[in-house]
Amino acid sequence: MWIICLLLLPLVAASSNTRLLNGILNHVDKEANPCENFYNHACGQYNMRHMDDTFFDIIQMLDHQVNQNLVKVMDDLELSSQSPDFNVSSVDGKVLRYYLSCRGAPRNMDSLSEYLKVISPGEGLTWPQFIPDGSSWPQENFKWLETLAHLHRYGLTNVFFNLEVVSNPRNATEYMVELNTPTFGEESQLPNSFIEILSVLYVMKVPSSEIITLARKIRTLELSLKTMINPIDRPNNRYISIRDFEMETGHNWQRFFEILIGSSAAPELQVLVRNFRYFTSLKELMDKQDARLVASYIMTRFAIFLFDETTGGRESAECVSQMRRNLNLAASMLYKERFFEHSAFSGNVLEIKDIFEKLRHQFLLQVDQNHLELTALQKKFVVRKAEAIEINVGNLPKTDNLRQFVGQYYQDLQFPTGELDYHQLHLKVLQFRTQKMLAQIQQRALRGAEYFDLQEPSSAIASTSYYVMRPNVIIVPLGLLQEPFFQLESDDVFKYSLMGYILAHHLISAFATEGITIGSDGNDQPFRSHRFEEAVSCLSRNADNIDETMGDIAGLELAYSTYAKMAKNRNRLDFTHLPPEQIFFLNAGQFFCGNSDMLVQYKEDQVRLQRAIEGFEPFDKAFGCNRNKPQHEKCRLW
Ligand SMILES: *[C@@H]1O[C@H](CO)[C@@H](O)[C@H](O)[C@H]1NC(C)=O
Numbered sequence: 299m300w301i302i303c304l305l306l307l308p309l310v311a312a313s314s315n316t317r318l319l320n321g322i323l324n325h326v327d328k329e330a331n332p333c334e335n336f337y338n339h340a341c342g343q344y345n346m347r348h349m350d351d352t353f354f355d356i357i358q359m360l361d362h363q364v365n366q367n368l369v370k371v372m373d374d375l376e377l378s379s380q381s382p383d384f385n386v387s388s389v390d391g392k393v394l395r396y397y398l399s400c401r402g403a404p405r406n407m408d409s410l411s412e413y414l415k416v417i418s419p420g421e422g423l424t425w426p427q428f429i430p431d432g433s434s435w436p437q438e439n440f441k442w443l444e445t446l447a448h449l450h451r452y453g454l455t456n457v458f459f460n461l462e463v464v465s466n467p468r469n470a471t472e473y474m475v476e477l478n479t480p481t482f483g484e485e486s487q488l489p490n491s492f493i494e495i496l497s498v499l500y501v502m503k504v505p506s507s508e509i510i511t512l513a514r515k516i517r518t519l520e521l522s523l524k525t526m527i528n529p530i531d532r533p534n535n536r537y538i539s540i541r542d543f544e545m546e547t548g549h550n551w552q553r554f555f556e557i558l559i560g561s562s563a564a565p566e567l568q569v570l571v572r573n574f575r576y577f578t579s580l581k582e583l584m585d586k587q588d589a590r591l592v593a594s595y596i597m598t599r600f601a602i603f604l605f606d607e608t609t610g611g612r613e614s615a616e617c618v619s620q621m622r623r624n625l626n627l628a629a630s631m632l633y634k635e636r637f638f639e640h641s642a643f644s645g646n647v648l649e650i651k652d653i654f655e656k657l658r659h660q661f662l663l664q665v666d667q668n669h670l671e672l673t674a675l676q677k678k679f680v681v682r683k684a685e686a687i688e689i690n691v692g693n694l695p696k697t698d699n700l701r702q703f704v705g706q707y708y709q710d711l712q713f714p715t716g717e718l719d720y721h722q723l724h725l726k727v728l729q730f731r732t733q734k735m736l737a738q739i740q741q742r743a744l745r746g747a748e749y750f751d752l753q754e755p756s757s758a759i760a761s762t763s764y765y766v767m768r769p770n771v772i773i774v775p776l777g778l779l780q781e782p783f784f785q786l787e788s789d790d791v792f793k794y795s796l797m798g799y800i801l802a803h804h805l806i807s808a809f810a811t812e813g814i815t816i817g818s819d820g821n822d823q824p825f826r827s828h829r830f831e832e833a834v835s836c837l838s839r840n841a842d843n844i845d846e847t848m849g850d851i852a853g854l855e856l857a858y859s860t861y862a863k864m865a866k867n868r869n870r871l872d873f874t875h876l877p878p879e880q881i882f883f884l885n886a887g888q889f890f891c892g893n894s895d896m897l898v899q900y901k902e903d904q905v906r907l908q909r910a911i912e913g914f915e916p917f918d919k920a921f922g923c924n925r926n927k928p929q930h931e932k933c934r935l936w
C-alpha cells in the first residue's frame with residue numbers, strides 16, 4: 299500500500315504539470331514573436347480554442363464551472379427534499395425553495411408590474427399609473443423621500459442620491475451610512491437610456507399618448523440632477539448627525555432613516571455626507587417638481603433596478619447564478635461541502651497562505667532596501683500594514699461550525715409556505731440582503747482574520763479575487779481553486795505565475811495611491827513621499843487606472859522575483875525542456891487572454907499585459923529579446 303502511494307504521488311504531480319503545460323501551449327501562437335507583441339504570442343490561439351464557449355476569459359470559464367457544479371448540488375438537494383427527513387426551514391431548504399421558484403418563474407418585463415402592485419410608494423398610496431380611470435392621484439400624500447426609504451429597503455439606491463454602508467474612514471471598527479451624489483453612467487452620461495425608460499413606461503401601461511411626454515420630462519429631471527453635480531467643486535464632505543442634516547437641508551432625513559433602519563435611527567446618529575452642497579441644492583430642485591413626475595421617475599428607476607436584479611432566464615445555470623447573487627454565503631457553504639474534502643480544503647488554504655508569505659517576505663526585503671527613501675516612520679507603517687494583511691480563501695466566516703453559523707445567518711429569512719411565487723420570494727431575498735448590509739451599522743466591524751465580505755451581487759457571482767481596503771483582507775473565491783488556475787499538486791512555476799501573481803497584485807494595491815493613505819488599523823492616515831509621487835506620475839503617463847497598473851507591473855515583478863529566488867538552484871523542470879522562465883511568463887500572460895469578440899475588454903487586457911512586461915529585464919532574458927532597441931524607461935515603484 300505504502301509503496302504504491304509513494305510511487306503514485308510523483309505520477310499525479312507529473313500528470314498535472316503536463317496537463318497544465320499543454321493547456322498553456324495550446325493557446326500560444328508560435329508564429330507571433332513574443333518580443334514584439336507578447337499578447338499575440340501568449341494568447342494567439344485563444345479564440346480558436348474557445349470558439350463555441352459562452353465565456354470570455356479564464357475567470358469566466360471558472361465561473362461557468364462553478365455554476366455547473368452548483369447545478370449538481372441543487373439536483374441533489376431536490377432529490378433529498380423528497381425524503382420525509384428533509385428540513386424545509388434549514389439553509390438547504392431555503393436555498394432549494396428560492397432556486398425552484400426561479401426555475402418556474404414567468405420571466406418577462408410584464409412581471410415587473412406584479413412587483414409594483416405589491417410595493418406601493420407609501421401608506422395608502424399607489425403609483426400614479428395604477429389609479430383607476432376617472433379618479434385622481436392624491437399627490438399631497440406622496441413624500442418622495444419616504445418612498446425612496448421604502449424602496450431602499452429592497453436595495454434600490456443611486457436615485458436622487460447614493461447611499462452605502464461603509465467603514466467609518468476615521469474609525470474602521472465601525473460602519474456608517476455614507477450619502478453621496480448619484481453616479482451617472484459613462485456612455486449616455488445618464489443612468490438610463492431613453493429606450494429603457496420608454497419600455498418601462500410601456501410595460502407599466504402608461505397610456506401611449508403620454509409615454510413620450512413623460513419620458514422626456516424624466517430625461518429633463520435627470521439632466522437637472524446631473525448639472526447640480528459640479529465636478530470642479532472642491533470636495534466638501536461632512537460627518538453630521540441626522541438631526542443637523544435635516545436642519546441644514548430642509549429634508550425630512552429623520553423619517554427617511556426611521557423607515558430605512560427602524561428605531562435605531564436616533565437623531566444623534568452620525569452619517570458621512572459627501573458633496574454636501576449637492577444635498578442643499580436638492581431641496582430647491584425638488585420643491586419645484588411635479589409630484590406625479592417624481593413618482594413616475596422613482597417607479598421607473600425601481601422597475602429597472604428589479605429588472606437588472608433578475609435578468610437571465612430560468613435555466614438551471616441562470617437560477618444558480620441568481621442564487622449565488624443573493625444567497626452567496628449559503629452558496630459558498632454548499633459548494634465547499636460538496637467539492638472539498640476537509641483535508642483537501644485546508645491543504646489548499648495552507649499552500650495559498652504559504653505562497654503569500656513568501657511574496658510578503660520578498661516585498662518587505664524590497665521595502666527594506668528603501669528605493670523610495672521613506673522615513674523610518676513611513677517604513678514602519680508599510681511593514682506593519684503588510685504584516686497585517688490576511689487572506690480569506692472562500693470568503694468564509696471564521697468558525698468551527700460553518701453549517702451552524704450559516705444557519706443562524708439566514709435565520710431571519712423566512713419564506714411563505716404554500717405555492718412557489720418567485721416574485722414574493724425574490725422580494726424577501728432582496729429585503730434580507732439589504733437588512734444584512736444595514737445591520738452592520740449597529741455591529742462592530744470585522745477585521746483581519748475574522749473578516750468575510752458581505753458581497754455585492756456582482757462580486758458574489760464572479761470568481762475574481764479582490765482586496766478589501768479597510769479590513770486589509772484579500773478575498774480568494776472558491777472558484778479559483780480549480781485548474782487551470784490553481785492545482786495543489788503542480789509545480790511552483792504554475793502556482794507562482796497565476797495565484798502568486800494575483801496575490802502579489804493585491805499586495806501591491808494595498809500600497810497603491812488609495813491604499814497607502816489607509817493605515818493597518820483601517821483608518822485614514824496621510825502619506826507623503828516625493829519618490830512615491832514620482833513613481834506614480836511616471837506610471838500614470840499612459841494609464842487611466844493607476845492603482846490597477848501598479849498591481850499589474852509591480853505585482854509581476856514581485857511574483858517573479860519571489861519565484862526566481864525559490865527556484866534559483868534549479869535551472870530545468872523534469873516534465874519539460876522549456877525553460878521555467880518562459881512558462882512563468884506565458885502562464886501569467888494568459889491570465890489576460892480573452893475572446894477578441896469582446897473588443898473593448900480585449901484591447902484593454904492587451905494593453906495591460908504589454909505594460910506589465912515592457913522593459914522587464916527577466917522577461918527579455920527569458921525570450922531572448924533584444925534589449926538594444928529603444929525602450930520606454932521602466933518606472934520603478936518599490
Ligand atoms: C430545521 O432547521 C431549523 C433551522 O436550522 C432548526 O431550527 C430546526 O430545529 C430543524 N428541525 C429539525 C426537525 O431538525
Ligand SMILES: *[C@@H]1O[C@H](CO)[C@@H](O)[C@H](O)[C@H]1NC(C)=O
Pocket residue numbers: 469471472
Ligand atoms: C471607534 O468606534 C468604536 C465603536 O463604535 C468605539 O468604541 C471607539 O471608541 C471608537 N474609537 C475612536 C478612536 O473614536
